[in-house]
Amino acid sequence: MHIEGGRALNVVGAWALSVADAVREAAERSTGMGGAGPAALVAVAAEPGMSVETLRRALGLTHPGAVRLVDRLEERGWVERGPGGGRTVALRPTAAGVTARDALLAARHEALAAQLERLGPDRERLAAAIEPLLLDQAADAGELRRLCRLCDRAACEPCPPWTHLEPDAVDG
Template sequence: MSSGDGRLTHAGNLLGALTVALADRVGDAVTQAAGGSESVAAALSSLEDFLEVPTVGLLQQVLGLTPSGAVRLVDRLEDAGFVQRVPGGDARVRHLTLTRRGRVSAKAARNARALVLESALAPLTSTERAELDALLAKLLFGLRREPGATRWTCRLCDTGACGRDQGECPFVPAGRNLRSQGRV
């Protein structure tokens, strides 16, 4: 929350500095691991972890790209041997499937991200980590967006770590277990 005159509080400024530092480090790590841009890493991660029936249009929404930008990205992914376009149920729609190389690169990007984030948490005790976990879930819950939003927050997430399937993710579907337990 701001101090009322347009200036940030100390906590807000620290949060901003932390997000920039982590975004820089995660971005560098995932681009190197995936062998492409952050968009490549996010696309591979999304295709590997949570897009059940991926299409160019859905990838466009996840990454917040223009239609032509999404097509160009998928062209690059296909040229690099990361994805294949396969026919969908509708002749107008092509589904995207990760190749073996794409799965390997997606996992490398996920692992690189995990190393950066776990090293950032290293100075904290287990008690501090548990406290931070609850605070981060609360902050993320407050930042969730309306259905249909672009640039999904979870585009680089490790869905195994977030607890998505158990309803622990603040975003899917809007943190139903977190909310019911009063944790957000």
């Protein structure tokens, strides 16, 4: 597939990196953690009781990497391990973790708002144009967890990609 308009591709690509950098920097400032730490906090708070394996897949980590990350979240007092189904360990946010998640999402919101501020009312049109692209990105719940790993899930209820998944794909 060849797409004409190298300039358009470059402009959109540069802007996407700018937005991603702004969100990453806000998340790191808010939590004092880099890498997958902020996304792990958001993911666990969004789905209390998720397993380390589910978290691992959502963040694209190895199992040992996910365990070490959970250790760091636990050391900060943001996540606790508990019994899950069978031999799995269920991860749950603590009250401090929910507070840290809320601060992180507020910082993310501010970073995104600053990136989109100049668009004014065109923000809604941009979001409407992007939404179908998001629907194509996630064929199952695992992919969706990865896509929405830093999302404020309460901000867009119902989540457009979740509502378009086949019922048996949501459990993945």
